[in-house]
Amino acid sequence: MWKFSVTILLIFVLYSYVSSVVPSPLYSSSCWLQGQFHLNGMHKDGDVVLGGLFQIHFFSTYPDLSFTSEPQQPTCYGFDFIGFRQAQTMAFAIDEINRNSNLIPNVTLGYSLYDNCLQLGIGFRAALSLASGQEEQVLLHETCVGTPPVLSIVGDSSSTRSIAISTVLGLYRVPMVSYFATCSCLSDRQKFPSFFRTIPSDAFQVHAMIQILKRFGWTWVGLLVSDDDYGLHAARSFQSDLGPSGGGCLAYTEIVPWDDNPAEFRRIVGVIKKSTARVVIVFALQIHMINLMEEVVRQNVTGLQWIASEAWTAAAVFQTPRLMPYLGGTLGVAVRRGEIPGLRDFLLQTHPDLHHNNSYENNVVNQFWEYTFQCRFAPPPAGWVEAGGALCTGQEDLESVETEFLDVSDLRSEYNVYKAVYALAYALDDMLQCEPGRGPFSGHSCGNLQKLEPWQLVYYLEKVNFTTSFGDQVSFDENGDVLPIYDIMNWQWLPDGRTKVQTVGEVKKSAFKGEELTLDEDKIFWNFESKEPPRSVCSESCPPGTRMARKKGEPECCFDCVPCSEGKINSTECTSCPEDFWSSPQRDHCVPKTTEFLSFHESLGICLTATSLLGTFICAVVLGIFIYYRQTPIVRANNSELSFQLLLSLKLCFLCSLLFIGPFGISFVLCVSCILVKTMVVLAVFKASKPGGEASLKWFGAVQQRGTVLVLTSIQAVICTVWLLSSSPAPHKNLQYHNDKIVYECVVGSTVGFAVLLGYIGLLASLSFLLAFLARNLPDSFNEAKLITFSMLIFCAVWVAFVPAYISSPGKYADAVEAFAILASSFGLLMALFGPKCYIILLRPERNTKKAIMGRGISP
Numbered sequence: 082m083w084k085f086s087v088t089i090l091l092i093f094v095l096y097s098y099v100s101s102v103v104p105s106p107l108y109s110s111s112c113w114l115q116g117q118f119h120l121n122g123m124h125k126d127g128d129v130v131l132g133g134l135f136q137i138h139f140f141s142t143y144p145d146l147s148f149t150s151e152p153q154q155p156t157c158y159g160f161d162f163i164g165f166r167q168a169q170t171m172a173f174a175i176d177e178i179n180r181n182s183n184l185i186p187n188v189t190l191g192y193s194l195y196d197n198c199l200q201l202g203i204g205f206r207a208a209l210s211l212a213s214g215q216e217e218q219v220l221l222h223e224t225c226v227g228t229p230p231v232l233s234i235v236g237d238s239s240s241t242r243s244i245a246i247s248t249v250l251g252l253y254r255v256p257m258v259s260y261f262a263t264c265s266c267l268s269d270r271q272k273f274p275s276f277f278r279t280i281p282s283d284a285f286q287v288h289a290m291i292q293i294l295k296r297f298g299w300t301w302v303g304l305l306v307s308d309d310d311y312g313l314h315a316a317r318s319f320q321s322d323l324g325p326s327g328g329g330c331l332a333y334t335e336i337v338p339w340d341d342n343p344a345e346f347r348r349i350v351g352v353i354k355k356s357t358a359r360v361v362i363v364f365a366l367q368i369h370m371i372n373l374m375e376e377v378v379r380q381n382v383t384g385l386q387w388i389a390s391e392a393w394t395a396a397a398v399f400q401t402p403r404l405m406p407y408l409g410g411t412l413g414v415a416v417r418r419g420e421i422p423g424l425r426d427f428l429l430q431t432h433p434d435l436h437h438n439n440s441y442e443n444n445v446v447n448q449f450w451e452y453t454f455q456c457r458f459a460p461p462p463a464g465w466v467e468a469g470g471a472l473c474t475g476q477e478d479l480e481s482v483e484t485e486f487l488d489v490s491d492l493r494s495e496y497n498v499y500k501a502v503y504a505l506a507y508a509l510d511d512m513l514q515c516e517p518g519r520g521p522f523s524g525h526s527c528g529n530l531q532k533l534e535p536w537q538l539v540y541y542l543e544k545v546n547f548t549t550s551f552g553d554q555v556s557f558d559e560n561g562d563v564l565p566i567y568d569i570m571n572w573q574w575l576p577d578g579r580t581k582v583q584t585v586g587e588v589k590k591s592a593f594k595g596e597e598l599t600l601d602e603d604k605i606f607w608n609f610e611s612k613e614p615p616r617s618v619c620s621e622s623c624p625p626g627t628r629m630a631r632k633k634g635e636p637e638c639c640f641d642c643v644p645c646s647e648g649k650i651n652s653t654e655c656t657s658c659p660e661d662f663w664s665s666p667q668r669d670h671c672v673p674k675t676t677e678f679l680s681f682h683e684s685l686g687i688c689l690t691a692t693s694l695l696g697t698f699i700c701a702v703v704l705g706i707f708i709y710y711r712q713t714p715i716v717r718a719n720n721s722e723l724s725f726q727l728l729l730s731l732k733l734c735f736l737c738s739l740l741f742i743g744p745f746g747i748s749f750v751l752c753v754s755c756i757l758v759k760t761m762v763v764l765a766v767f768k769a770s771k772p773g774g775e776a777s778l779k780w781f782g783a784v785q786q787r788g789t790v791l792v793l794t795s796i797q798a799v800i801c802t803v804w805l806l807s808s809s810p811a812p813h814k815n816l817q818y819h820n821d822k823i824v825y826e827c828v829v830g831s832t833v834g835f836a837v838l839l840g841y842i843g844l845l846a847s848l849s850f851l852l853a854f855l856a857r858n859l860p861d862s863f864n865e866a867k868l869i870t871f872s873m874l875i876f877c878a879v880w881v882a883f884v885p886a887y888i889s890s891p892g893k894y895a896d897a898v899e900a901f902a903i904l905a906s907s908f909g910l911l912m913a914l915f916g917p918k919c920y921i922i923l924l925r926p927e928r929n930t931k932k933a934i935m936g937r938g939i940s941p
Contacts, residue, residue: 127191134236626668
């Protein structure tokens with residue numbers, strides 16, 4: 082709606098103005114403005130004139146329009162010392178530049194400064210007057226060449242007025258440098274091609290405020306904005322920037338009305354009071370805050386942390402003992418403070434012009450003088466003197482009156498005005514230093530004072546880069562925005578009841594470090610009993626081990642805390658731990674997964690280790706017995722060489738089971754070789770133990786026995802070698818059995834190789850069992866075949882049961898099954914084959930004779 086209203090107003094004002102400057106046929110050399118519209122202003126002649134728009138009065142009233150007579154002029158009232166000081170700062174800067182022989186030498190700058198009365202219509206009319214010529218009369222050269230009425234305009238202070246004025250001036254590329262218009266929309270170079278500003282845009286101000294919110298962890302805030310371009314664009318920036326990337330949410334967004342609407346202000350303050358947000362951001366003008374704070378005081382709303390935009394951060398009207406219980410501790414983003422040497426002395430030279438006669442109302446200096454000393458210049462209004470009003474003499478002492486006008490300790494908007502004037506001066510200086518034939522314009526031409534065009538100055542403004550005496554660098558980016566920097570202010574309530582606004586930090590943007598916030602938190606005054614920053618969150622942060630679950634229909638800052646599932650941690654979004662880690666019991670960090678394997682330190686591993694060592698020890702004892710009694714008949718009859726080989730292989734079988742206990746190492750090669758040698762020994766002993774075996778030994782003597790063992794073992798060795806080379810077994814971390822454990826196990830590699838290896842072992846074991854079974858009833862007193870049959874039966878039973886048990890056992894239990902199978906089969910062979918012989922050797926030596934073995938002379 083406001084865009085439509087502004088458009089209608091612009092059309093009306095532009096139409097009225099264009100109609101008023103149409104040359105009358107009665108005048109051939111000049112144009113007269115129809116229906117004089119007198120503007121308050123200050124003027125100074127010069128070779129080049131700069132225009133300025135300032136808010137010198139707070140209010141204005143328009144007379145009723147009857148459309149039956151000529152409209153009366155609006156009345157401006159409510160003198161603004163700050164706006165007048167801004168205008169005087171521009172006059173000072175121009176005077177300083179004229180005295181500087183190094184900057185635009187031989188060129189005198191002048192100025193035409195107008196009061197916009199805080200009204201779009203008045204400001205727009207003043208801008209058109211500046212762009213087209215003097216207010217009263219426009220003298221046109223016959224060739225329409227020469228220096229334009231004003232080369233550029235410094236202003237306006239309002240975003241809305243700057244949008245309207247720059248929209249028109251941009252059509253003719255008349256440069257406009259604002260010192261206080263912050264709307265981010267003015268950075269659009271397509272719409273505002275000749276607009277520049279020496280104050281950062283609201284986009285950066287929003288970023289600065291968001292950084293402050295982040296610093297103190299304020300994620301739940303309220304937002305109040307003015308009903309104009311300044312506030313509405315800021316609201317959109319907050320809504321987009323304070324979301325997921327900004328880490329915060331808006332509890333409410335309220336538009337502060339322009340008019341004095343008590344019901345609306347009661348409603349807004351009611352929203353603030355009911356909200357759980359303890360931080361309130363206000364992006365509004367000073368005039369909006371006056372009515373708002375009156376309602377805040379009436380409803381006694383305390384305990385809030387206010388964040389002020391630059392429009393009211395330094396407003397002295399709020400820094401009173403009455404309002405400090407509510408606004409004390411306010412943090413504000415303020416325009417950069419600067420120092421302008423010599424400005425106060427210049428302000429002291431302000432003096433009324435007593436030669437204006439009846440046109441004194443058009444002289445803002447006279448109005449300033451009247452307002453300061455509460456007097457009137459002659460002729461005064463009817464009844465003024467009689468009512469006790471004094472007449473101004475012009476000799477009053479300006480230093481004798483305490484006003485804001487002479488206070489130059491906190492120059493902010495004035496500093497921006499100062500930088501704007503110097504930016505124009507440097508651009509003009511660069512343009513005048515252009516060498517003909519080497520210029521940037523068509524045909525390498527240069528701009529000059531005789532044929533000066535405002536658009537030429539736009540080119541040089543874009544290139545401006547200088548440093549002020551205060552040490553700040555001034556340059557414009559591609560959008561016409563200055564390098565941004567803000568001061569962070571804090572409203573402090575001193576113990577003696579006085580108030581002070583103190584700088585506690587700054588936020589700036591540099592070409593190298595990006596945005597940077599600096600805060601001295603020790604200097605900040607917090608208006609709370611705790612003297613600490615308040616908490617302002619919709620939901621407290623979730624404790625470690627839980628995640629945020631958004632509440633349906635509420636902003637993302639409002640959530641419940643839900644425990645993370647196993648294996649996940651963190652408080653924002655539960656994230657899975659790395660593969661080798663698992664969540665702690667509190668779900669607050671990842672810990673290494675416990676490693677599970679058949680260990681020497683657990684009960685099962687200890688039992689298997691003890692059993693393995695026991696079997697090895699027994700084999701060693703039996704081997705010692707056989708070596709010690711190697712000359713006895715029973716040892717010699719059982720082929721001592723093969724018995725020794727069998728005992729050694731059994732000893733290795735017992736020891737190889739230890740390879741399954743530990744974090745790695747599951748290998749069948751050694752055990753399979755031991756079992757293979759054992760099987761061949763059993764076959765040899767079986768052949769030699771038959772009655773009349775001496776005859777068969779010539780066909781299966783020692784050489785043949787060794788050869789047979791070597792051949793059969795070599796076959797197994799070839800199988801194992803091929804298996805190991807093609808796809809050998811390897812240790813593997815199994816993460817599937819348990820989520821919180823790593824199970825080390827062995828993968829067989831090639832299933833075919835593993836099957837062939839077991840199949841070959843089974844073949845030899847089956848053959849040994851079959852031969853021993855056929856020879857079990859041979860007539861002798863000590864039937865070795867029966868013992869071999871029994872041992873092979875145990876061996877086969879163990880390994881037949883091993884296969885399904887091994888496949889179905891997870892992790893370390895598969896290793897335990899395999900180790901148990903090796904130990905059981907080894908003990909079976911050891912006890913079945915060598916137990917009876919040791920019994921005879923040690924306990925029944927009388928049976929350890931040749932006759933006894935041959936079945937003769939056996940004692941009962």
